Amino acid sequence: MSRAKGSNTRIVLVTCPTLALARKIARAVVCKRLAACVNVARSPVESFYIWKGKLESAREHLLLIKTTAQRLSPLEREVQRLHTYAVPEFIAFPITEGSPEYLAWLGETTATPSKETASGQPQCSTANRRGRVAQAASNKLT
Numbered sequence: 546m547s548r549a550k551g552s553n554t555r556i557v558l559v560t561c562p563t564l565a566l567a568r569k570i571a572r573a574v575v576c577k578r579l580a581a582c583v584n585v586a587r588s589p590v591e592s593f594y595i596w597k598g599k600l601e602s603a604r605e606h607l608l609l610i611k612t613t614a615q616r617l618s619p620l621e622r623e624v625q626r627l628h629t630y631a632v633p634e635f636i637a638f639p640i641t642e643g644s645p646e647y648l649a650w651l652g653e654t655t656a657t658p659s660k661e662t663a664s665g666q667p668q669c670s671t672a673n674r675r676g677r678v679a680q681a682a683s684n685k686l687t
Contacts, residue, residue: 556637579655
């Protein structure tokens with residue numbers, strides 16, 4: 546399997562107090578093309594942290610957001626706008642390598658601003674990734 550360099554691509558970690566908020570953020574950032582894909586961990590993670598001088602713990606839902614370096618600032622603004630925490634987690638890691646097809650798709654998907662409907666809301670398709678990957682594999686065979 547060939548690998549491509551992912552110098553412009555990022556994975557962003559965000560935690561949310563509820564699954565509903567995690568899904569809301571995931572849908573919004575994908576529909577606005579601030580991210581190509583968001584994985585939502587449906588099982589909560591247990592987080593430990595210091596807040597206002599006190600050890601705290603919380604059950605949170607983790608988002609793994611795939612995006613590009615150019616989309617990080619608007620992505621962070623959208624996460625902050627939608628999030629209920631005063632200081633939401635927003636940590637970005639570079640993707641150093643990946644499949645050429647996936648990294649190309651990630652870049653293409655986030656390069657184009659979302660098309661808005663007459664109501665001003667992003668036009669968002671609900672096609673699933675498995676269908677897209679199957680279609681892409683089918684196209685290679687023909």
